[in-house]
Amino acid sequence: MFRDMENWSLEKISVAIVAITILRYVVLAGLAWALGYVWFRRSWVRRKIISAFPEGSQIRREALHSLRSAVIFGVVGTLTVFAVRQGWTRMYFSTGDYPAMWFWFSILLTILLHDTWFYWTHRLMHHPRLFRAVHRDHHLSRNPTPWAAFAFSPMEAAVQAMIFPLAVFLFPLHPLAFGIFMMWQMFFNVIGHTGYEYNRPGFMKSWIRFLINTPTNHIMHHEFIRGNYGLYFNFWDRIMKTNHPDYEKRFLQVTAAAESDAPRNAG
Numbered sequence: 001m002f003r004d005m006e007n008w009s010l011e012k013i014s015v016a017i018v019a020i021t022i023l024r025y026v027v028l029a030g031l032a033w034a035l036g037y038v039w040f041r042r043s044w045v046r047r048k049i050i051s052a053f054p055e056g057s058q059i060r061r062e063a064l065h066s067l068r069s070a071v072i073f074g075v076v077g078t079l080t081v082f083a084v085r086q087g088w089t090r091m092y093f094s095t096g097d098y099p100a101m102w103f104w105f106s107i108l109l110t111i112l113l114h115d116t117w118f119y120w121t122h123r124l125m126h127h128p129r130l131f132r133a134v135h136r137d138h139h140l141s142r143n144p145t146p147w148a149a150f151a152f153s154p155m156e157a158a159v160q161a162m163i164f165p166l167a168v169f170l171f172p173l174h175p176l177a178f179g180i181f182m183m184w185q186m187f188f189n190v191i192g193h194t195g196y197e198y199n200r201p202g203f204m205k206s207w208i209r210f211l212i213n214t215p216t217n218h219i220m221h222h223e224f225i226r227g228n229y230g231l232y233f234n235f236w237d238r239i240m241k242t243n244h245p246d247y248e249k250r251f252l253q254v255t256a257a258a259e260s261d262a263p264r265n266a267g
């Protein structure tokens, strides 16, 4: 399959990247929306981090901005494919070139690299000089829906898309490994914006809280626009002491209410 793509024109590649990105986004965000905002809206409501449900106009804006981001991903992706064809990167196409273990390890490495890239660029984008121009679009949703997963300004979309060139310039990466990483990042991003906390209260008493991030963490970032800058993991926020001071308290409130019959106050 990848051998076949070697003969594709860059135009065809760019259309394919945009189409695949949009398809993945529509399927994953659409499924999360159908589950959390239509089918299980009533039975899951105790797990909703912010009780209110946003208006249709917000969802339309989130989706439009996310579709615009898909086009930017296509541009950065096509430029990276050009670099790959010039032999400037370390992307490899034959699985026999590296041990099978490396294939899986390279996915983990890309996830770790993206988490670090995201945390530091995200903190930079919150600098008062950059916030309006780069990051404000993403924060238009104070109570986001799954459709906000890629609701970025064009500049922020370009910064996010940089994970592709960064990874292939730094270490050997197979296109399929990058594809699996893309599925993971879209899945995690959609869950982080859906607005439901799926973890149990015990999560915050376990060591895993230092490692894994929760939907409550990112929803609070949208709500308060400060603190909780991390993506997949919580260790950068822990090391840099940037978790919102009420993060753990809020998580315990949401998860405790979800497990009891007591009504919960709106966040």
Ligand SMILES: [Zn+2]
Pocket (backbone or CB within 6 Å): 122, 126, 135, 139, 221
């Ligand atoms: Zn932010």
Ligand SMILES: [Zn+2]
Pocket (backbone or CB within 6 Å): 138, 144, 193, 218, 222
């Ligand atoms: Zn967000």
